[in-house]
Amino acid sequence: MIREPITAPGPGRRHRRSFWSLLGEQAVEAAIRLSGISAIVFVLAIFFFIFREAAPVLFSEQFDPIEFLFSVQWYPTSAVDVRYGTLALTAGTAGVTLLAMALAVPFGLGAAIFVSEFCGPRVKETLKVVIELLAAIPSVVWGFVALTVLSRLMVEYTSAPVGVNMLNGGIILALMSVPIIVSIGEDALRAVPDSYREAAVAMGATRWQLVFRVLLPAARHGLLAAVLLGVGRAVGETMAVLMATGHAVHVPHGILDSVRTLTANIAAELGEAPAGSEHYRILFLTGIQLFAITFAVNLAADLVVRGTRRR
Amino acid sequence: MAIDPRAKIEVEGLRLAYGHREAIRGVSFDVQANEILGIIGPAQSGKTSLLRCLNRTIDFVAGAHVTGTIRVDGEDVRRVRDVFDLRRRIGMVAPLPVGLPMSIYDNVAFAPRCAGITSRGELDGRVERCLRQAALWDEVKDRLGSLGTKLSGGQQQRLTIARALSHEPEILCLDEFSIAIDPVTTMRIEDVLRELKREVTIILVTNLTQQARRLADRTMFLMAGELVEIGPNAVVFSDAPAQRKTYEYISGLFG
Numbered sequence: 001m002i003r004e005p006i007t008a009p010g011p012g013r014r015h016r017r018s019f020w021s022l023l024g025e026q027a028v029e030a031a032i033r034l035s036g037i038s039a040i041v042f043v044l045a046i047f048f049f050i051f052r053e054a055a056p057v058l059f060s061e062q063f064d065p066i067e068f069l070f071s072v073q074w075y076p077t078s079a080v081d082v083r084y085g086t087l088a089l090t091a092g093t094a095g096v097t098l099l100a101m102a103l104a105v106p107f108g109l110g111a112a113i114f115v116s117e118f119c120g121p122r123v124k125e126t127l128k129v130v131i132e133l134l135a136a137i138p139s140v141v142w143g144f145v146a147l148t149v150l151s152r153l154m155v156e157y158t159s160a161p162v163g164v165n166m167l168n169g170g171i172i173l174a175l176m177s178v179p180i181i182v183s184i185g186e187d188a189l190r191a192v193p194d195s196y197r198e199a200a201v202a203m204g205a206t207r208w209q210l211v212f213r214v215l216l217p218a219a220r221h222g223l224l225a226a227v228l229l230g231v232g233r234a235v236g237e238t239m240a241v242l243m244a245t246g247h248a249v250h251v252p253h254g255i256l257d258s259v260r261t262l263t264a265n266i267a268a269e270l271g272e273a274p275a276g277s278e279h280y281r282i283l284f285l286t287g288i289q290l291f292a293i294t295f296a297v298n299l300a301a302d303l304v305v306r307g308t309r310r311r
Numbered sequence: 312m313a314i315d316p317r318a319k320i321e322v323e324g325l326r327l328a329y330g331h332r333e334a335i336r337g338v339s340f341d342v343q344a345n346e347i348l349g350i351i352g353p354a355q356s357g358k359t360s361l362l363r364c365l366n367r368t369i370d371f372v373a374g375a376h377v378t379g380t381i382r383v384d385g386e387d388v389r390r391v392r393d394v395f396d397l398r399r400r401i402g403m404v405a406p407l408p409v410g411l412p413m414s415i416y417d418n419v420a421f422a423p424r425c426a427g428i429t430s431r432g433e434l435d436g437r438v439e440r441c442l443r444q445a446a447l448w449d450e451v452k453d454r455l456g457s458l459g460t461k462l463s464g465g466q467q468q469r470l471t472i473a474r475a476l477s478h479e480p481e482i483l484c485l486d487e488f489s490i491a492i493d494p495v496t497t498m499r500i501e502d503v504l505r506e507l508k509r510e511v512t513i514i515l516v517t518n519l520t521q522q523a524r525r526l527a528d529r530t531m532f533l534m535a536g537e538l539v540e541i542g543p544n545a546v547v548f549s550d551a552p553a554q555r556k557t558y559e560y561i562s563g564l565f566g
Contacts, residue, residue: 196409
């Protein structure tokens with residue numbers, strides 16, 4: 001093959017890109033821009049449609065926001081005295097989520113640290129496959145496990161009167177959140193440059209000193225994101241908690257009480273509420289409430305991250 | 312070559328292979344206490360690998376296989392009971408500065424803290440002394456709390472030098488420390504190294520043969536994992552070193 005002689009790009013020989021190549025690039029740019037904007041549009045659209053369904057009751061005269069938020073009485077289908085107080089449902093969601101996180105965060109982050117820093121390459125590959133498998137189990141299967149396996153264990157080994165309760169739901173949600181926390185947390189730890197590890201080790205840091213003094217601070221934003229996604233999974237999970245928590249509208253006094261969560265309540269009642277009825281609209285309002293809760297959690301985390309970044 | 316029984320570091324028949332690729336092919340030399348040993352040689356000659364064998368960070372490289380012995384004060388580094396203590400006895404400065412993502416103060420106090428020092432007064436004293444030695448104190452003394460990673464490249468490199476001194480090492484290894492530093496600062500640090508020589512043994516890996524000539528007492532020339540020549544600077548940098556290759560490399564005929 002004859003090579004073309006390398007010459008400096010003189011004014012006459014400059015390579016020009018073709019019209020189609022320029023047009024193609026602009027088309028790709030437009031497509032990317034469109035998909036970016038559509039993400040925002042979809043979120044706003046979801047919010048808009050939920051809000052539209054809920055709005056008539058929100059602005060009606062019988063609606064009492066104080067009762068809605070702070071009353072524990074949820075009697076949507078009572079013939080005598082209809083009440084829409086969601087405090088018990090919010091408490092159920094909060095209780096189950098907190099319990100799940102108390103179990104899942106230490107196990108999840110611990111497993112992420114183990115997978116990323118302590119185990120050998122073969123164990124690591126095996127563990128990652130197992131964790132991904134765990135994440136792929138559908139939530140209804142988890143609910144089934146809660147109903148058949150865990151609830152029996154509950155009755156046998158605790159003083160719980162019924163096997164489906166907050167502890168059961170918390171354990172199931174923890175099992176569902178752990179894979180997410182592990183895989184995102186491991187990504188965050190792996191993203192810490194190896195040069196940090198080398199520098200710390202060359203100064204005589206032991207493995208634990210390396211983990212606690214260098215890796216965790218360096219990866220804290222990613223680890224927080226991992227925990228938040230776990231929280232998101234726990235707050236939003238519906239089917240498994242519906243099956244695991246016992247579905248009793250009741251502010252829990254202990255972890256062995258049965259509860260009902262906001263999500264499970266919507267799933268269970270929306271099918272029976274006549275479209276357009278007050279009950280139906282109130283259920284959409286609890287949807288907005290869920291939206292607000294997750295938004296508040298994300299916002300709080302964002303502020304925490306910004307606070308630590310500024311320091 | 313006869314091994315001096317009082318040598319700080321003795322290396323005997325050191326071989327290192329990454330899988331099937333040999334990086335160091337049987338190198339023997341010694342480093343006397345309180346000398347500066349310059350190590351020069353083209354890329355891929357095994358200079359950095361040698362340092363990693365010395366502080367045993369080579370252990371983390373999958374597939375690396377070391378034979379031969381390295382003794383520090385007569386003790387085989389691969390048999391030491393506390394490898395973390397060994398690493399604290401050896402200060403290491405990497406070619407590209409790595410500011411750990413923490414404050415300037417914490418960067419320097421990291422190693423002493425790992426060694427178990429918690430007294431605020433002692434840490435303060437060490438941080439100031441090490442930053443002064445690395446010619447960085449005057450520039451950062453008013454912002455010790457700000458992030459080490461926000462310093463400029465040259466300042467970060469001096470921060471890593473301060474860090475390498477913070478655990479009061481007996482041996483200081485510098486791996487091409489001046490890549491990211493301007494000539495004036497380089498000269499200041501070279502002065503510091505001449506001072507430090509009274510307390511520590513220094514191994515200076517450098518691509519600048521002139522730096523080795525200026526600074527080292529003896530210089531070692533490595534090529535493709537083999538030791539070509541080691542000797543006093545007066546010989547290595549003369550017109551007639553023991554090996555013709557050395558002369559050719561130093562005078563710029565190749566490399």
